[in-house]
Amino acid sequence: MDNIFLYCSLYLAFLMLLSLYRGVFGPTVVDRMIGVNAIGSKTTVLLILIGLLYHRVDMFVDIALAYAMLNFVAVLAASRYFQKRKGLHDEV
Amino acid sequence: MDIVVILFLFAGLLFFTGGAVGILRFPDFYSRLHPAGKLDTLGLLLSLISLALFNLHHFSLGALLTSLKILLIVVFVFLASPTATHAIVDAGVRAGLAPWTKGDERR
Amino acid sequence: MDKQGQENPDRERSLHNDNEDLSPAVDPQDRKLFFYPFVLTFIIMFGIWILLSGKFDPFHLSLGLISCGIVAYLSSDLLFSSPRIKGLLAQWARFIRYIPWLMVEIIKANLHVLYLAFHPRMMELIDPRIVKFQSKLKSDLALVTFANSITLTPGTITVDISVDGNFKVHAIDKASGDPLPGEMERRVAKAFGEN
Numbered sequence: 001m002d003n004i005f006l007y008c009s010l011y012l013a014f015l016m017l018l019s020l021y022r023g024v025f026g027p028t029v030v031d032r033m034i035g036v037n038a039i040g041s042k043t044t045v046l047l048i049l050i051g052l053l054y055h056r057v058d059m060f061v062d063i064a065l066a067y068a069m070l071n072f073v074a075v076l077a078a079s080r081y082f083q084k085r086k087g088l089h090d091e092v
Numbered sequence: 093m094d095i096v097v098i099l100f101l102f103a104g105l106l107f108f109t110g111g112a113v114g115i116l117r118f119p120d121f122y123s124r125l126h127p128a129g130k131l132d133t134l135g136l137l138l139s140l141i142s143l144a145l146f147n148l149h150h151f152s153l154g155a156l157l158t159s160l161k162i163l164l165i166v167v168f169v170f171l172a173s174p175t176a177t178h179a180i181v182d183a184g185v186r187a188g189l190a191p192w193t194k195g196d197e198r199r
Numbered sequence: 200m201d202k203q204g205q206e207n208p209d210r211e212r213s214l215h216n217d218n219e220d221l222s223p224a225v226d227p228q229d230r231k232l233f234f235y236p237f238v239l240t241f242i243i244m245f246g247i248w249i250l251l252s253g254k255f256d257p258f259h260l261s262l263g264l265i266s267c268g269i270v271a272y273l274s275s276d277l278l279f280s281s282p283r284i285k286g287l288l289a290q291w292a293r294f295i296r297y298i299p300w301l302m303v304e305i306i307k308a309n310l311h312v313l314y315l316a317f318h319p320r321m322m323e324l325i326d327p328r329i330v331k332f333q334s335k336l337k338s339d340l341a342l343v344t345f346a347n348s349i350t351l352t353p354g355t356i357t358v359d360i361s362v363d364g365n366f367k368v369h370a371i372d373k374a375s376g377d378p379l380p381g382e383m384e385r386r387v388a389k390a391f392g393e394n
Contacts, residue, residue: 001094001146008101018112022124030121030184034128037176038115041132042108044165045139057147058154061161062251068165072172076179083183107313114316122369123327125356127316133351134309157253164250174350181358181369191327191369 002053009049016042029082033075040071097146104139107131121184122191129177133169140166241271290391297390301348304383308352315371326372330355334364334384341391348383 016039023035044064051060114127144159248263249255318324336342342364346357349368359367 004098004101008105011105012108015108015112019115022115028121028184028187030180030187031124033180033183034115034121034124037180038111038128038132041136041169041173044169045104045108045136045143048140048143048162052143052146058158058253061158061165065161065165065168068169068172072168072176075176079176079179079183083186107309110313110316114312117316118325120327122356123325123371126312126354126371129356130305130351131309131312131316134305154253157250160250164247170351174347177350178346178357181356185358191329 005049005052009046009053012042012046012049016046030079033078033082036078037071037075040067040074044068044071093145093149097142100138100142100145104135104137104142107135107138111135120191122181125177125181129173129180133173136169137166237271237275240275241267244271293390297386300386301351304348304352308354312354312371324372328370328373329358330366330368330370332366332368334366336364336384336388336391338391341387344391345384345387348387352383 019035019038019042021035023032023039026032026035044067047060047064047067048057051057051064054060108131111127111131114131115124118124118127140162144162147155147159147162149155244267245263248267252259252263315324334342334345336345342360346360346366349355349357349366354371356369357366358369359365
């Protein structure tokens with residue numbers, strides 16, 4: 001079972017790399033926010049998988065909960081901030 | 093029991109894959125939000141349910157509390173994810189991005 | 200009470216105004232109305248406290264009692280909008296019966312978007328459009344639940360709601376945009392007792 005969890009974690013990290021493409025090369029700021037949000041939701045699962053691998057789920061589940069909340073607040077704050085800036089089309 | 097756990101975990105990973113591929117392939121910002129906001133939410137639900145089930149293998153009070161905490165994450169994400177999606181789409185609308193329609197080139 | 204930092208979008212502000220009418224005042228009639236939401240909020244808060252702390256010695260339990268009491272006193276009018284106990288419980292029972300149907304819809308619609316994401320000729324299949332319609336729902340909580348349900352079923356995202364229920368929805372193709380408002384609005388109306 002530990003091997004399955006290990007390979008699932010590696011696969012999740014690979015998916016995060018795919019999402020990172022959108023975060024780095026996304027044509028507008030909001031596209032980058034989508035990429036960051038997608039990475040954050042995968043990280044929540046990855047944290048619990050790491051906890052199962054190290055047999056310390058009771059500790060890692062708290063970290064995962066805090067990370068989910070932090071991700072939500074970060075997305076809210078970023079979207080409140082960037083909506084005031086015009087001219088998203090010109091940004092590359 | 094293990095089979096159920098693995099089945100749910102792989103289904104969740106499948107939805108995560110769809111989300112990541114969809115973010116890369118869809119043509120514009122608004123349609124990219126469809127896979128990003130929601131395929132990820134369902135993938136997280138399925139994979140976290142499977143991990144909570146696996147955690148109950150050696151049953152004890154501590155394990156039960158940990159599994160309930162994992163389910164608390166699921167409930168929180170189900171409340172937070174539509175709100176975050178709405179915040180992002182609102183930022184896009186106020187910045188004046190025009191939606192992609194059929195026939196335009198991809199952005 | 201709770202005048203702190205309401206810098207949220209319009210719909211949260213209007214929800215907040217709605218709650219002010221029900222917030223506890225001085226005369227004894229209202230104090231009784233304030234009691235049941237306080238107790239229910241306190242029970243939920245204390246359940247979450249026990250879940251998060253996982254310790255059952257008297258010191259941690261008493262800390263939890265004190266802090267849950269303060270939080271429940273300050274924010275009991277936010278979670279439960281109706282102050283009457285009977286309407287409150289029936290309301291939540293109806294809402295819980297709405298959730299399984301929503302889950303089935305979410306899974307069905309998710310499979311549809313998954314099919315779109317992996318389809319090799321995806322660009323010809325999708326046809327994004329903005330759908331506008333007028334909803335019949337009245338209360339703010341029902342409108343918010345409806346908007347979140349629309350966003351959770353993939354293929355549709357709520358772009359904008361006005362206070363009187365004017366929806367703007369971004370749909371990924373014709374098939375997912377057409378059934379709105381339809382069945383989902385009826386279910387939400389039933390869940391919140393608006394017919």
